[in-house]
Amino acid sequence: MLFKVEMKVNLPHDMPAEVAAEIKAREKAYAQELQRQGKWRHLWRVAGSYANVSIFDVADNAELQELVSALPLFPYMDISVAPLCRHPSSIHQDDR
Numbered sequence: 001m002l003f004k005v006e007m008k009v010n011l012p013h014d015m016p017a018e019v020a021a022e023i024k025a026r027e028k029a030y031a032q033e034l035q036r037q038g039k040w041r042h043l044w045r046v047a048g049s050y051a052n053v054s055i056f057d058v059a060d061n062a063e064l065q066e067l068v069s070a071l072p073l074f075p076y077m078d079i080s081v082a083p084l085c086r087h088p089s090s091i092h093q094d095d096r
């Protein structure tokens with residue numbers, strides 16, 4: 001199942017820089033591993049904002065919840081999710 005996931009990051013302004021850097025490094029490693037596994041299919045920065053738009057390809061709602069709630073930045077993000085289905089005009093065979 002495909003989901004559009006929008007994540008807006010709100011790190012506390014008083015978080016020490018080295019703590020923020022360590023969380024971001026763990027976030028990057030986790031995100032890249034999920035991309036290698038094919039579960040995090042797209043990751044886009046929203047221009048001008050500390051936010052991203054992502055496409056996840058997971059088995060079901062429960063797997064999405066499991067993966068997203070394990071994000072190191074999860075405690076600091078506002079997240080919105082929308083389920084996706086194939087558009088009849090899409091030319092991409094891997095949309096499903």
Ligand SMILES: O=C(O)CC1=CCC(=O)O1
Pocket residue numbers: 007009027028029031050051052073
């Ligand atoms: O910077 C972000 O948008 C948050 C994030 C998600 C995956 C990652 O590496 O950073």
